[in-house]
Amino acid sequence: MSGVTPGAFAADRGLASCHCCGKLSPVELGRCPRCATPLHLRKPHSLTRTWALLVAAAVFYIPAMSLPVMRISGIGGGEESTILSGVVTFWQTGSYPVAIIIFTASVLIPILKVIALVWLCLAASGRASGSSRSLALTYHITELVGRWSMVDVFVVAILACLVQLGSVMTITPGPAALSFAAVVILTMFSAMSFDPRLLWDQRRNVRIPTH
Amino acid sequence: MKRHHPGLSWPRADPDERTACHFCDAVQPAPRLREGEVARCGNCDEVLYQNRPRSLSRATGFALAAVVFTILAHSFPFLTMQAASERTELGLVAAAEALFADGDPLLALLSVLFTIVAPTLLTAGLLYLVMPLIYGRALPGATAIARLIQRSEPWSMLEVFLLGFIVSLLKLGHLAEIEFHIGLWALVALVVCLAGAMGGIDRRELWDRLEIARMSGPDTKPEPAAE
Ligand SMILES: [Zn+2]
Numbered sequence: 523m524s525g526v527t528p529g530a531f532a533a534d535r536g537l538a539s540c541h542c543c544g545k546l547s548p549v550e551l552g553r554c555p556r557c558a559t560p561l562h563l564r565k566p567h568s569l570t571r572t573w574a575l576l577v578a579a580a581v582f583y584i585p586a587m588s589l590p591v592m593r594i595s596g597i598g599g600g601e602e603s604t605i606l607s608g609v610v611t612f613w614q615t616g617s618y619p620v621a622i623i624i625f626t627a628s629v630l631i632p633i634l635k636v637i638a639l640v641w642l643c644l645a646a647s648g649r650a651s652g653s654s655r656s657l658a659l660t661y662h663i664t665e666l667v668g669r670w671s672m673v674d675v676f677v678v679a680i681l682a683c684l685v686q687l688g689s690v691m692t693i694t695p696g697p698a699a700l701s702f703a704a705v706v707i708l709t710m711f712s713a714m715s716f717d718p719r720l721l722w723d724q725r726r727n728v729r730i731p732t733h
Numbered sequence: 734m735k736r737h738h739p740g741l742s743w744p745r746a747d748p749d750e751r752t753a754c755h756f757c758d759a760v761q762p763a764p765r766l767r768e769g770e771v772a773r774c775g776n777c778d779e780v781l782y783q784n785r786p787r788s789l790s791r792a793t794g795f796a797l798a799a800v801v802f803t804i805l806a807h808s809f810p811f812l813t814m815q816a817a818s819e820r821t822e823l824g825l826v827a828a829a830e831a832l833f834a835d836g837d838p839l840l841a842l843l844s845v846l847f848t849i850v851a852p853t854l855l856t857a858g859l860l861y862l863v864m865p866l867i868y869g870r871a872l873p874g875a876t877a878i879a880r881l882i883q884r885s886e887p888w889s890m891l892e893v894f895l896l897g898f899i900v901s902l903l904k905l906g907h908l909a910e911i912e913f914h915i916g917l918w919a920l921v922a923l924v925v926c927l928a929g930a931m932g933g934i935d936r937r938e939l940w941d942r943l944e945i946a947r948m949s950g951p952d953t954k955p956e957p958a959a960e
């Protein structure tokens with residue numbers, strides 16, 4: 523925290539940096555003079571939105587894990603596979619790389635991402651602590667890694683496209699595929715609505731209105 | 734002007750510009766950087782902005798190549814699969830079509846957005862924006878395009894699709910006879926070019942250049958760091 527004097531923070535002077543182009547302007551202008559994006563000292567209702575989207579993502583995670591992600595129909599009748607049963611099958615048949623990729627992308631990343639965002643939200647409202655370095659790292663990883671969870675949805679799309687062998691074997695997407703896409707999209711929006719500057723406001727013990 | 738200071742190629746409308754860290758909100762001066770330099774926050778050490786070498790020509794080059802690879806990736810299938818006397822083809826459109834035909838129109842729509850619309854918007858938007866900026870010009874609607882590029886960036890998921898493709902291959906490997914086509918190599922190249930195009934230019938640099946191009950108007954020479 524060296525080198526920064528009180529009042530050195532933009533919000534204390536009524537300056538807002540544009541969410542879109544980064545230009546620093548007085549918040550009274552209402553809109554960024556450079557790109558016309560509405561100006562806010564902090565992202566509006568950041569914590570409420572992040573929490574709400576997180577809860578929604580957690581709700582969709584239940585059908586995403588319990589319902590079948592794809593249906594395999596063929597001569598030997600039909601078969602449904604969930605994300606987890608798919609991982610188990612791959613592991614048992616010795617396809618360790620596929621099992622690990624799917625488990626990481628579909629199970630590990632979404633859960634860790636939700637935990638990370640919960641921790642960030644708690645830290646931003648003063649109910650959890652953490653060093654600024656580890657919080658910053660968590661925030662960046664959360665931003666970067668979320669999209670990779672979509673890999674399972676694409677696998678279903680690719681298999682549904684390729685495996686259309688009439689009566690022999692056909693793969694169709696199951697209801698979990700859409701639920702899972704919803705989980706990924708909701709957590710991405712959740713991470714986007716989190717404002718990391720709230721972590722520093724908490725550290726400095728100031729409260730900037732977020733509307 | 735920049736010809737006399739080749740290192741300081743990043744023009745700025747207001748030479749005394751200050752910036753606030755997007756991470757901690759600390760206000761600090763935002764000097765122009767030499768190519769290759771990075772400005773970090775004095776409070777939290779986040780990257781504030783950076784001047785990437787030859788940013789405009791790099792972004793333009795990658796975006797132009799991305800156009801070619803987009804066309805190729807859409808004109809040729811990624812692979813054909815031969816099994817049980819049936820032959821199927823895979824492409825970006827075909828994958829979305831399969832989802833639609835299997836009764837999942839919403840998933841098909843998302844697939845189209847993430848693998849076709851967002852990457853194409855990024856490529857076309859970058860070209861429209863960055864190529865004229867090399868000559869200090871901004872085409873009509875450039876500001877809206879710049880905002881659009883920024884909005885669609887996180888939703889362009891071709892590289893994730895590519896990972897899904899590899900996983901699917903590992904899954905199918907023993908089931909069928911698989912033949913790769915030009916479309917696949919075009920897709921790989923497109924992923925590389927998009928990453929290069931987006932990584933080639935700093936967000937603030939793009940906006941600074943755009944601001945100057947718009948101030949100097951369509952028929953006047955750009956005047957970087959006007960005072
Ligand atoms: Zn702006």
Ligand SMILES: [Zn+2]
Nearest residue numbers: 754757774777
């Ligand atoms: Zn900072």
